[in-house]
Amino acid sequence: MRPMQSLEAELWALHDGLQLALDRKITQIYVEMDALAAVQLIMDWRFLMRKLGVEKIDHIYREGNKCADALANMAYNPILDFRILDIAPTCINSQLRDDTYGVSYPKLLYVS
Numbered sequence: 001m002r003p004m005q006s007l008e009a010e011l012w013a014l015h016d017g018l019q020l021a022l023d024r025k026i027t028q029i030y031v032e033m034d035a036l037a038a039v040q041l042i043m044d045w046r047f048l049m050r051k052l053g054v055e056k057i058d059h060i061y062r063e064g065n066k067c068a069d070a071l072a073n074m075a076y077n078p079i080l081d082f083r084i085l086d087i088a089p090t091c092i093n094s095q096l097r098d099d100t101y102g103v104s105y106p107k108l109l110y111v112s
Contacts, residue, residue, distance in 0.1 A: 009072045010035040016082055018048045027053040034065040063105035066095040 010033060021029055029052050033039050039059045042049070049057070062069050070092045071085075088096055 006072070007035055007037050010038045011041065013068075013072050014038065014042075015045065015048075018045065018052060018054075020084065021052055022048060029054050031057045032060045032065060032068075033057070034060050034062040034069060061107045063107050066105070067092050067099055070095055 014031065014033065018029075021027075031049075031054055036059045039057060042057055048054075067088075071089075074089065074091060
């Protein structure tokens with residue numbers, strides 16, 4: 001997936017999730033995203049975030065967000081329409097298990 005496609009998938013996933021929460025009257029939501037560019041563009045959704053009571057949005061590294069990253073990559077398909085999953089797809093079982101047990105994935109940062 002090209003970087004712009006990945007960013008677009010992240011942004012649409014956030015948008016659709018917020019809209020779904022609004023439709024279902026779910027409030028007090030905490031949002032984490034591993035795409036820094038997406039976090040910087042969030043201001044476009046201020047209306048939805050205020051309506052839903054979103055209190056905080058942070059950038060986290062992809063290593064800390066493996067489930068959401070796998071779902072975003074799985075869901076990005078311009079042919080398919082918006083989908084709601086009632087149960088987690090089996091392709092993310094290992095990420096869900098790791099998340100449940102608090103497994104961490106170190107991020108190597110190179111400083112020059």
